Amino acid sequence: MAETRSHRVPSRWDRHQLEQWDDRYLWHPFTPQSVYREEEPLLIASGEGCYLVDVDGKRYLDGVGSLWCNLLGHRRPEIDSAVRSQLDQIAHATLLGNSSVPAIRLARRLAKLAPDPLTRVFYSDSGSTAVEVALKMALQFWQQHAEGEQSERKLFLGLSEAYHGDTVGSVSLGGIDLFHRRFGPLLFDVVRVPSPTGYRWPEGFTAPTYQRHCTEVMERTIREQGQRLAAVVVEPGFQGAAGILTYPEGYLERLASVTREVGALLIFDEVAVGMGRSGSLFACQREGVVPDLLCLAKGLTGGYLPLAATLATEEIYEAFLGAPEAGRTFFHGHTYTGNALGCAAALATLDVLENERLLEGLPLKCDYLRRALDRLRSRPAVGQIRQYGLAVGIELVSDRKTKEPFPAADRVGPRVCRSARDRGVFLRPLGDVVVLMPPITISRRQTDQLVDAVEHGIREVLG
Numbered sequence: 001m002a003e004t005r006s007h008r009v010p011s012r013w014d015r016h017q018l019e020q021w022d023d024r025y026l027w028h029p030f031t032p033q034s035v036y037r038e039e040e041p042l043l044i045a046s047g048e049g050c051y052l053v054d055v056d057g058k059r060y061l062d063g064v065g066s067l068w069c070n071l072l073g074h075r076r077p078e079i080d081s082a083v084r085s086q087l088d089q090i091a092h093a094t095l096l097g098n099s100s101v102p103a104i105r106l107a108r109r110l111a112k113l114a115p116d117p118l119t120r121v122f123y124s125d126s127g128s129t130a131v132e133v134a135l136k137m138a139l140q141f142w143q144q145h146a147e148g149e150q151s152e153r154k155l156f157l158g159l160s161e162a163y164h165g166d167t168v169g170s171v172s173l174g175g176i177d178l179f180h181r182r183f184g185p186l187l188f189d190v191v192r193v194p195s196p197t198g199y200r201w202p203e204g205f206t207a208p209t210y211q212r213h214c215t216e217v218m219e220r221t222i223r224e225q226g227q228r229l230a231a232v233v234v235e236p237g238f239q240g241a242a243g244i245l246t247y248p249e250g251y252l253e254r255l256a257s258v259t260r261e262v263g264a265l266l267i268f269d270e271v272a273v274g275m276g277r278s279g280s281l282f283a284c285q286r287e288g289v290v291p292d293l294l295c296l297a298k299g300l301t302g303g304y305l306p307l308a309a310t311l312a313t314e315e316i317y318e319a320f321l322g323a324p325e326a327g328r329t330f331f332h333g334h335t336y337t338g339n340a341l342g343c344a345a346a347l348a349t350l351d352v353l354e355n356e357r358l359l360e361g362l363p364l365k366c367d368y369l370r371r372a373l374d375r376l377r378s379r380p381a382v383g384q385i386r387q388y389g390l391a392v393g394i395e396l397v398s399d400r401k402t403k404e405p406f407p408a409a410d411r412v413g414p415r416v417c418r419s420a421r422d423r424g425v426f427l428r429p430l431g432d433v434v435v436l437m438p439p440i441t442i443s444r445r446q447t448d449q450l451v452d453a454v455e456h457g458i459r460e461v462l463g
């Protein structure tokens, strides 16, 4: 298969020259530029199956699926060929007041795959914009719902530690203090409830009592805000950027039920967990809870192209109908919305998922990974291993008993990941949480390589 194909790197790329240009001209996202070069970044020239290949031809297992988006491996022949065929037709045409073949086909396919009553697909270009769209849709929906009867619904409720992206709306909604400190003047207020984490809790609680407390606070707050809430927004399955924090049993169900009770909309941000990583195509199916708005991106195109989708119910969609002069149109749209190449890649991704019945095989893979991780559990620096589907967060701590983190300046997480690279695995941590989110096509041998590399990294950095 793809694994055995040639990965010869075109000789015109000179590493030294590229590094000079990289240092001189490029500003990397979420990257402390002052230590960028010291941390020996990879310089990728190509990819092959679950591997990235650098300019020197060295192969690295892509342990984080190229930031959680690569679903089926790199240079997947079916997706490559779908994008090439689409290129022979057209790369892009606007979707504003217009349509295109792959955009229509993908919308129909997603609407049929999504649980009822999610029937409408609105495209955008990234996870952040998928969430931003959902926020704006919810707000405008209430203004136009039942002649504005419920128009006092302007507030959004989110969780602490949540991450929903980097646009102003999605940062507002997110619960990451550092980003709020930096961008505070740009942000709007959000009603925030504590993340029901099962790892750290305030004094006087135990894990179960704290999780119960968080559930009660969430229920009480939603009821208190009641008619003022436009929507409750949550990442189902796990809070990704928070360090793959999973929820206690029944939490999402209760959140959905109390949200319905007060009549607010429920928004699921499945940007990270959607498209199969949970073991179901959409995590809401695994959780048995259907939202009013569902945000998808990352794996939607198999990790090939920037395409996102916000799925909405027919009821929401209908609130936007009316004569153009009534101003009920949804006032949002990007130049590249519904890009034809992205839609073709997404259709091919869905074909591969279906034809190879990849989701049916996922529970076995998840189990294998869970067992492979067992050998890390007793290591003194491993505070907790959290797994949801094929997503894992391994939290490293200086004291397992007290859960004391390492000093941030020690950069333990990045050093462990750097060391894992010596075993041919590329990882990107979240602070001191080592994240594993490989393509779902990962084999047993590659899973072993992944876990061996993490173990090697921990041993080398922490003894």
Ligand SMILES: Cc1ncc(COP(=O)(O)O)c(C=O)c1O
Residues within 6 Å of the ligand: 126, 127, 128, 129, 131, 163, 164, 165, 166, 235, 240, 241, 269, 270, 271, 272, 273, 297, 298
């Ligand atoms: C849950 C969630 N929502 C939104 C986003 C933002 O997606 P993007 O980086 O494509 O804008 C991310 C990115 O990691 C995410 O994990």
